Amino acid sequence: MRYLVESAGRVPKRDICRHLRRSSRSVECKAYHLRKEGVPVDLRHHEPRLSSCPACGRLSGRMGRDGFCEPCRRRAQLAEVHAKIAELMALLPPEERATYEATEAEVESRRDPMPPPPPTAGLSYYARARAEEAHELACEEALTRNLMREVKAAQKRKERVEKKVRSMRV
Numbered sequence: 001m002r003y004l005v006e007s008a009g010r011v012p013k014r015d016i017c018r019h020l021r022r023s024s025r026s027v028e029c030k031a032y033h034l035r036k037e038g039v040p041v042d043l044r045h046h047e048p049r050l051s052s053c054p055a056c057g058r059l060s061g062r063m064g065r066d067g068f069c070e071p072c073r074r075r076a077q078l079a080e081v082h083a084k085i086a087e088l089m090a091l092l093p094p095e096e097r098a099t100y101e102a103t104e105a106e107v108e109s110r111r112d113p114m115p116p117p118p119p120t121a122g123l124s125y126y127a128r129a130r131a132e133e134a135h136e137l138a139c140e141e142a143l144t145r146n147l148m149r150e151v152k153a154a155q156k157r158k159e160r161v162e163k164k165v166r167s168m169r170v
């Protein structure tokens with residue numbers, strides 16, 4: 001019984017049956033009775049759909065072909081734009097740079113809050129794993145949206161500095 005409760009959802013049903021030397025019907029029957037007693041047993045096997053990103057360690061459902069999660073790819077993109085801005089800023093005379101930095105510091109992009117973790121108490125392993133995955137995905141999406149806004153803001157900033165640099169040359 002303990003094996004059944006601990007393995008349900010983690011191990012495919014056929015392996016549970018094999019381990020217990022019981023028929024599928026008998027195992028299902030036992031699970032049904034356990035549920036009736038309030039033990040959350042769900043025999044559906046949960047196969048993890050998320051993989052962990054080697055760069056940030058977060059679980060991701062949007063791993064890129066480069067092997068990194070979407071937020072990491074956006075962070076790399078942001079770093080590139082920032083590097084370009086720094087290059088351009090170096091071309092401005094110090095007083096221009098100071099004025100520019102003072103005004104740009106006020107510009108802040110909007111941020112979505114991270115979704116709160118789902119309540120998982122009393123859920124079967126299967127239901128909990130599904131809820132946790134959905135939460136990880138929602139967090140990844142919010143994080144990606146926030147980073148995309150930052151990238152967009154940085155790109156606009158880069159364009160403004162570029163314009164400034166060009167006007168100084170004329």
Ligand SMILES: [Zn+2]
Pocket residue numbers: 053054055056057058068069070071072
């Ligand atoms: Zn990552």
